[in-house]
Amino acid sequence: MPKKQTTIEDLAVMLKKSNNELKSLIQKTHKDLTNQIKETDERLSNQIKETDERLSNQIKETDERLSKRIDNLGSQLKETDERLSNQIKGTDERLSQKIDDAVEELAMVTKNEVDRIDNRLNFVEQEQEQLKMREANTIYRFELMELKDKVDILEKKVFKSKKYV
Numbered sequence: 001m002p003k004k005q006t007t008i009e010d011l012a013v014m015l016k017k018s019n020n021e022l023k024s025l026i027q028k029t030h031k032d033l034t035n036q037i038k039e040t041d042e043r044l045s046n047q048i049k050e051t052d053e054r055l056s057n058q059i060k061e062t063d064e065r066l067s068k069r070i071d072n073l074g075s076q077l078k079e080t081d082e083r084l085s086n087q088i089k090g091t092d093e094r095l096s097q098k099i100d101d102a103v104e105e106l107a108m109v110t111k112n113e114v115d116r117i118d119n120r121l122n123f124v125e126q127e128q129e130q131l132k133m134r135e136a137n138t139i140y141r142f143e144l145m146e147l148k149d150k151v152d153i154l155e156k157k158v159f160k161s162k163k164y165v
Contacts, residue, residue, distance in 0.1 A: 077099050
């Protein structure tokens, strides 16, 4: 009789020790994964900030270039208009059409560049969401596999100890 009590007590101690080790391992794994997620999130945030800054700078540069082009076109068109008005009175309609076409072309260029920037931002946001989903799925699978391995080990220990009892 005393041997059974000792064996059961030993088994209880081993289970408690394994349980504590499992808790410790899970806590460490959780902490490591949390740190990795924080680092990845920080890295992604920095990349998004850098991308935002680059896109903002590109938009500013494009706006400045377009403003200069519009200013240049405006002054050129004014000079041309004055010359043509002084030389030929009947060409006002054709000149107005040319001015409208130039403005429409500039508007299309600006719209296309803004659309490209919007598409890039949408792509970055989609990629970030996909990365977050992959991280969450990986963490869940890792924890599940670790727990399964620990249960298998504990079951083996229990079965081994039952064989000798």
